[in-house]
Amino acid sequence: MKNAKILVAYLTRSGNTRVIAGTLQRALGAGLFEIRPARPYPEDHELHVAQATRERDNSFEPPLAEKVANIAAYDEIYLGFPVWAKPCHRP
Numbered sequence: 292m293k294n295a296k297i298l299v300a301y302l303t304r305s306g307n308t309r310v311i312a313g314t315l316q317r318a319l320g321a322g323l324f325e326i327r328p329a330r331p332y333p334e335d336h337e338l339h340v341a342q343a344t345r346e347r348d349n350s351f352e353p354p355l356a357e358k359v360a361n362i363a364a365y366d367e368i369y370l371g372f373p374v375w376a377k378p379c380h381r382p
């Protein structure tokens with residue numbers, strides 16, 4: 292869409308998704324928004340995976356630290372996120 296107002300929103304733990312989101316943001320001339328949980332996840336990877344697995348199993352949607360201001364103003368939104376605790380990841 293020509294002259295579209297575009298937002299790239301992303302979630303990351305270790306930064307890979309941030310790199311891709313930044314590349315996309317620059318290429319599209321878009322805004323950039325980092326999705327952060329209100330309560331940070333554990334630093335420890337295994338504890339983080341266990342929490343993410345529990346949250347997925349309980350359909351828990353973590354509260355966010357901040358929401359996009361006026362999301363309705365955007366014509367296109369790109370959402371970037373890492374794979375987290377997909378079912379086959381279970382021990």
Ligand SMILES: Cc1cc2nc3c(=O)[nH]c(=O)nc-3n(C[C@H](O)[C@H](O)[C@H](O)COP(=O)(O)O)c2cc1C
Pocket residue numbers: 302303304305306307308309339340341343372373374375376377378379380
């Ligand atoms: C909590 C958690 C759960 C994850 N679960 C999976 C998984 O089920 N399958 C998989 O292939 N990778 C899994 N990963 C690996 C991430 O998808 C991968 O490291 C990704 O590149 C992280 O992106 P980021 O650097 O933007 O955080 C998991 C990582 C975390 C932190």
